[in-house]
Amino acid sequence: MTEREICKRLREAGIEDPSREAALLLAHFCGRTSPDFEGIDYEDKRLQKAVDARCQHTPLQYLFGEWPFFRQGYLVSKDCLIPRSDTEILVEEAIKVLPESAYFADLCTGSGCIAVSTLAERVDTSCVALEKFPKTLDLAKKNAARNQVEERFFPLCADLLTKEGVEKLAKKAPFDAILSNPPYIRSSVIPTLSDEVQAEPHAALDGGEDGLVFYRAILSLRNLLRPGGRMLLEIGYDQAEAVTSMAKEAGFSEIRVIKDYGGCDRVVSLALSQT
Ligand SMILES: C[S@@+](CC[C@H](N)C(=O)[O-])C[C@H]1O[C@@H](n2cnc3c(N)ncnc32)[C@H](O)[C@@H]1O
Incomplete structure (x- = not known):
C-alpha cells in the first residue's frame, strides 16, 4: 500500500x-x-x-496503543477514555494547589492520566486512584509503573455510585484533595457524537440524564476531605453554573472556574474553609 x-x-x-x-x-x-x-x-x-x-473510525490512539498526555506517555486501549489535552488544565492546577506531601484521590481514573501525571510532577504526593472497571484499573496500574510512580499510586476498584463503593473509598480517607474527570455527557447526546468518540467506552462518557450524576456523587464526598481540603473537577463547557451552584450548597467556601486554552469553562476548583 x-x-x-x-x-x-x-x-x-x-x-x-x-x-x-x-x-x-x-x-x-x-x-x-x-x-x-x-x-x-x-x-x-x-x-x-x-x-x-x-x-x-477506530480512533488513531487505540491503533497506536499509546498516547502522550502532559509530560508523560500512556498506554491506551478500548477499555479507557483517550486522555484529552483539555484535561491537562486540571493537572496544571493540581500541581499548583496541592499542599506539601498531599494525599489525594483521583476518582474515575480511567487510564490514570490525572493521577499519574500529578504524581510524576509532584513527587511529594501520593494518591488513591478509583475506577469501576477492573480492566481499566489494570491499565492505570500499568501507566503508573510505566511512569515510575507506582509506589505512590494506590489503585481502588469501586463503583462511585454505590454505597459499597463509597464505603471502600471512605476507608482510605481523609484526603487533602479529590480530583476527577467524571463521565459528564448527557445520555441523550451520546448518539449524536462522532464515530470516534462513540468508539470510546460509553461508561466513560455517560453522565446520566442531565450529565450531572457524578458531580452530585462526588460533591457529597466533601466529608472525606480534611479541613481546607480541595476538589478539582473537570466539567463540560456548559456545566459551570450547575456545578458551582451544587458546590455552594455542599458548603465549599472558595469556588473558581478555570477556562481551557480554547476559552471554554473546563475545571471547577473548590476549597473548604480551614475550620
Ligand atoms: C471521563 S472518563 C475519565 C478518565 C480519566 N480520568 C481521564 O481524564 O482521561 C471517566 C471514567 O470513569 C469510569 N467510571 C464510570 N462509571 C463509574 C463509576 N460508577 N464508578 C467509578 N468509575 C466509573 C469510567 O470507566 C472512566 O474510566
Missing part, C-alpha cells in the same frame, strides 16, 4: 485530515520519518489492519 493509496482510502472513509493521518500511520507502523516521493509500497500487515480499522 502506498502513501497515496492510504490517503485515498482514509479520504473515502470520511476521515477529516487523511494526509496527516496517513503520515502518522506510516511513521508508527513502518518507522517512516520523512515523506517519500517514490511511491514506496508498504507491505506491513499491521499497517494494513490499522488502515482498515481507521476506515471504520
Whole structure:
C-alpha cells in the first residue's frame, strides 16, 4: 500500500485530515520519518489492519496503543477514555494547589492520566486512584509503573455510585484533595457524537440524564476531605453554573472556574474553609 493509496482510502472513509493521518500511520507502523516521493509500497500487515480499522473510525490512539498526555506517555486501549489535552488544565492546577506531601484521590481514573501525571510532577504526593472497571484499573496500574510512580499510586476498584463503593473509598480517607474527570455527557447526546468518540467506552462518557450524576456523587464526598481540603473537577463547557451552584450548597467556601486554552469553562476548583 502506498502513501497515496492510504490517503485515498482514509479520504473515502470520511476521515477529516487523511494526509496527516496517513503520515502518522506510516511513521508508527513502518518507522517512516520523512515523506517519500517514490511511491514506496508498504507491505506491513499491521499497517494494513490499522488502515482498515481507521476506515471504520477506530480512533488513531487505540491503533497506536499509546498516547502522550502532559509530560508523560500512556498506554491506551478500548477499555479507557483517550486522555484529552483539555484535561491537562486540571493537572496544571493540581500541581499548583496541592499542599506539601498531599494525599489525594483521583476518582474515575480511567487510564490514570490525572493521577499519574500529578504524581510524576509532584513527587511529594501520593494518591488513591478509583475506577469501576477492573480492566481499566489494570491499565492505570500499568501507566503508573510505566511512569515510575507506582509506589505512590494506590489503585481502588469501586463503583462511585454505590454505597459499597463509597464505603471502600471512605476507608482510605481523609484526603487533602479529590480530583476527577467524571463521565459528564448527557445520555441523550451520546448518539449524536462522532464515530470516534462513540468508539470510546460509553461508561466513560455517560453522565446520566442531565450529565450531572457524578458531580452530585462526588460533591457529597466533601466529608472525606480534611479541613481546607480541595476538589478539582473537570466539567463540560456548559456545566459551570450547575456545578458551582451544587458546590455552594455542599458548603465549599472558595469556588473558581478555570477556562481551557480554547476559552471554554473546563475545571471547577473548590476549597473548604480551614475550620
Ligand atoms: C471521563 S472518563 C475519565 C478518565 C480519566 N480520568 C481521564 O481524564 O482521561 C471517566 C471514567 O470513569 C469510569 N467510571 C464510570 N462509571 C463509574 C463509576 N460508577 N464508578 C467509578 N468509575 C466509573 C469510567 O470507566 C472512566 O474510566
